[in-house]
Every structure is written in C-alpha cells, then in structure tokens.
Amino acid sequence: AQSVTQLGSHVSVSEGALVLLRCNYSSSVPPYLFWYVQYPNQGLQLLLKYTSAATLVKGINGFEAEFKKSETSFHLTKPSAHMSDAAEYFCAVSEDSNYQLIWGAGTKLIIKP
Amino acid sequence: DVKVTQSSRYLVKRTGEKVFLECVQDMDHENMFWYRQDPGLGLRLIYFSYDVKMKEKGDIPEGYSVSREKKERFSLILESASTNQTSMYLCASSLPSGGNDTDTQYFGPGTRLTVL
Numbered sequence: 001a002q003s004v005t006q007l008g009s010h011v012s013v014s015e016g017a018l019v020l021l022r023c024n025y026s027s028s029v030p031p032y033l034f035w036y037v038q039y040p041n042q043g044l045q046l047l048l049k050y051t052s053a054a055t056l057v058k059g060i061n062g063f064e065a066e067f068k069k070s071e072t073s074f075h076l077t078k079p080s081a082h083m084s085d086a087a088e089y090f091c092a093v094s095e096d097s098n099y100q101l102i103w104g105a106g107t108k109l110i111i112k113p
Numbered sequence: 114d115v116k117v118t119q120s121s122r123y124l125v126k127r128t129g130e131k132v133f134l135e136c137v138q139d140m141d142h143e144n145m146f147w148y149r150q151d152p153g154l155g156l157r158l159i160y161f162s163y164d165v166k167m168k169e170k171g172d173i174p175e176g177y178s179v180s181r182e183k184k185e186r187f188s189l190i191l192e193s194a195s196t197n198q199t200s201m202y203l204c205a206s207s208l209p210s211g212g213n214d215t216d217t218q219y220f221g222p223g224t225r226l227t228v229l
Contacts, residue, residue: 009153032216043117043203043220044156090155094216099144099163099209100171101218105155 002026002093006104014112019063019078021107023091026072030093033074034101035065038088047089050074061085086111116140117221119204125227132191134224136204143209145187146218147171147179150201162187163209194228201225 007022025033033050048059055067061084065076074091091104120135138145146161148171158171160179168179176198180188187206191198202225205218 034217036220041122041223041225043222044205044218045220046217049217099207099216100146100158100161101216103156105153 002030002095002102004091004093004102004104006089006091006107008107009105010108010110012110012112013081015083016080019076019081019085019109021076021089021091021109023065023074023076023104024072025074025093025102029069030095030102032094033065033067034092034094035059035063035074035076036090036092037061038090038106040087044090047076081109081111083111083113085109117204117206117219119202119221119224121224122222123225123227125229126191126194127229128195130191130194130228132194132226132228134189134191134202134204134226136187136189136206136221137185138187138206138219139185140206140219141184142206142219143184144207145181146205146207147177147187147189148203148205149173150203150223156203159189194226196228199226199228 003026005024035047036044038044048057058064063078088108090106092101117138147159148156162168162181178190203223204221207218
C-alpha cells in the first residue's frame with residue numbers, strides 16, 4: 001500500500017523567496033498525485049494534479065510541481081513567495097484499487113515579511 | 114464549480130450527546146468521504162461511501178456511524194460524543210474512475226466540533 005511523506009511539518013521562507021515543499025511517495029507509481037492547500041479555518045482546495053500527461057504540472061496561484069519517478073517525488077515549488085501563500089499544504093496520492101486518497105501529514109508554510 | 118456544504122462551521126456539544134454532521138454536494142458525485150483533522154496528524158479517513166446506502170469503514174471508524182440515504186447527502190453521526198472527538202471534521206466528494214476528474218476530492222469548509 002502507498003504511503004506519503006512530507007518532509008518538514010513547518011517551512012518558513014521570506015516574502016519573495018523560493019518556496020519548496022517536499023513530497024515523496026512510497027512504492028509503485030500511483031495513478032494520480034495531488035497537492036491541496038488549506039487556508040486557516042477552511043476546507044482543502046485543489047492546487048494541482050498529476051495525471052501522467054506531463055511531468056511538470058502547473059497549478060493555481062503560481063505553484064507548480066514536478067513528478068520524478070526515479071526519486072519517487074512530487075515536490076511543490078513557487079518562484080516567489082507572497083504573504084497570501086501562508087497556509088497548510090497537503091500532498092496526496094490515489095490508490096489503484098479504490099477511491100481513496102493517501103494523505104501526507106501536511107506542511108505549514110510560514111511567510112516572513 | 115463543485116460545491117460541498119456542511120451544515121455547521123462551529124458546533125459545541127456536551128459529552129454523551131448524539132451529534133449529526135451533515136454534508137451535501139451538488140455535482141452528482143458517487144463518492145463521499147468524512148475525515149477528521151487534528152494538528153500534526155493530517156487527515157484521517159473515518160468513513161466513505163461509493164453509492165447510496167453503501168458505506169465503508171476508513172482508518173478510524175470507532176465511535177462514528179454514517180448514513181447515505183440520498184446521493185447528494187452524507188451524514189456523520191457521533192452516537193455518544195466524547196471529549197476525544199473534539200476535532201475539525203471535513204467532508205469531501207469525488208467522481209469514480211474515468212475522465213480527468215477521477216479521484217479528485219472536493220472539500221466542504223469543515224465543521225469545528227468541540228465536545229465539553
């Protein structure tokens with residue numbers, strides 16, 4: 001069964017700096033990989049989704065993620081952080097055999113002025 | 114746009130009360146899910162349903178039950194609320210396999226439940 005690891009429960013970057021949030025999955029290539037964002041006291045919102053059409057996936061709010069099979073990774077990046085990016089970010093992968101998503105523990109992104 | 118609504122944003126209940134959390138989606142999705150979210154533990158699946166009247170246990174079903182009498186509505190029931198069920202509860206829905214939207218889960222705003 002799949003598992004998902006997000007490195008770092010908290011990541012702090014300065015406004016304008018590069019954002020890099022790490023996600024690794026455990027085993028065979030899952031059908032789909034996702035990044036979701038959760039702003040304070042809200043539900044989760046889809047940022048982007050990998051569907052095997054392209055290894056570099058562009059999402060909303062200037063975020064993108066690159067699927068690297070050799071590294072079993074799907075890291076999320078944004079070239080220049082904005083204060084409004086402060087939120088919690090979740091990586092998830094789908095399972096082959098059912099409808100469930102396997103979730104990482106989340107990374108809280110803190111933006112320093 | 115898919116819309117998932119939850120009956121309450123904030124709820125305060127007493128220990129031993131029966132609690133109903135309601136979730137409604139407007140996109141004719143077959144699959145619906147209930148999660149709880151606690152700091153440092155991420156999202157944990159309580160129950161999910163892939164069709165009307167069908168339900169499957171998730172990772173932490175103890176102390177909870179669910180009901181899906183209509184396709185658009187999925188209810189989470191705490192038969193006898195306890196303080197350790199104080200948490201954020203998130204509902205989500207998705208389409209089954211096929212198409213670009215496969216497995217993408219759409220979330221409601223969440224219900225923050227406090228059990229005193």
